[in-house]
Amino acid sequence: MRLVALPALRARLLDALDRHLPTHAHAEPSLRAALRQLASHPGKLVRAQLVLIGAEQHGWSAAAAEQLACAIEFFHVASLVLDDLPCMDNAETRRGQPCVHRRHGDATAILAALALINRAYALAGEAFLRAPRTVRRAAVTCLHRALGHAGLVGGQAWDLAFARTDRSSRTVAKIAAAKTGALFELTVLLPALAAPASGVERRWLRALCVYWGLQFQAADDLRDVLLTSVAAGKTTQRDQLMARPNLALALGVPAARHRLARLDTQIRRTLHQLNACSSRWDYLRQFHDTASALLARPVEAETVAA
Structure with a gap:
């Protein structure tokens, strides 16, 4: 198998992550803004790219592979949001931006992390829905x-x-x-x-x-x-x-x-x-x-x- 160029994988994942982000137009404004901040400043997406490559190598459908890749990335991002909290590492910046809790408050940051974790479990479940x-x-x-x-x-x-x-x-x-x-x-x-x-x-x-x-x-x-x-x-x-x-x-x-x-x-x-x-x-x-x-x-x- 010849690997797809990483920039192409990244572009595909950014689109999938945006589609699967756990927010909508009628969500509470602060929570929506916090989730949008996280989506607009993605990291290297190392794990998500590897999930996408591996899932398709092993015969997963494109949709299921994207669901699983987004699930792993959401778990990862949620862990970073929680790590940065004052009660954890008390960080100020992440990915070149103020941490979510610095911009939107501790409570909203925790809720954003929970929203990502909840969505990640749902996406993982959907990805494995047709598996034995x-x-x-x-x-x-x-x-x-x-x-x-x-x-x-x-x-x-x-x-x-x-x-x-x-x-x-x-x-x-x-x-x-x-x-x-x-x-x-x-x-x-x-x-x-x-x-x-x-x-x-x-x-x-x-x-x-x-x-x-x-x-x-x-x-x-x-x-x-x-x-x-x-x-x-x-x-x-x-x-x-x-x-x-x-x-x-x-x-x-x-x-x-x-x-x-x-x-x-x-x-x-x-x-x-x-x-x-x-x-x-x-x-x-x-x-x-x-x-x-x-x-x-x-x-x-x-x-x-x-």
Whole structure:
């Protein structure tokens, strides 16, 4: 399979996200404005693009693939809105704009996040509506594991409690795997549920999700330490101030950069193992080759300018 150019995927996703946004003309004005703010300032859409590629590779219809991609993106955006709240990271900017709670208030930000989560579950349900019962059950299990106490929610709880831990790099990695890795688990595993994968293949897929999550979070940790808020497009220098997990703070910048490079090696070895099982997973390798700068951009070049 030859991957579609990423700009074409992005344009398609922006249209789908706008169509599926959980708002309408008669919605409460502040809530509608908050949701529109989120829609008008999308991020890199890394996860959504990978969902779209994977779903179509495994035979999903175009409509179902778009529904699932939007669902994962809405889960992701909702987690960012909640992360930025004063009771969490108390951030000021996100994606180059004032955070939703700064512009529309804490209550509206929470409601916007809930609206996105609610819509995401509905879209995921619609995407799997015509799948066999066993696949639908597997999807529910995957969503529960990735988003619940063993995944995103639990990881955020440990993030907030980090100051009371040993603050080691091992604990940092554990939290990153639970938070960032969990979203990659949804990104990779949900579209692949339609594929008759072996137990070995699914173990490699889960390992890939962990490595991608760790790589993405390590790059984000480096940007938090090394970049200004203007350069990063979001509030930086917060992790040390608030005693939050950050690999660059736990290991030092040189060691964190080395870990980032080592994770890329582990990812490529995992992708090789998957392709040895079946060529149907080659889209994951192609995506990593095409979008590795988006998945976890090394900050060496960025910090020269900073």
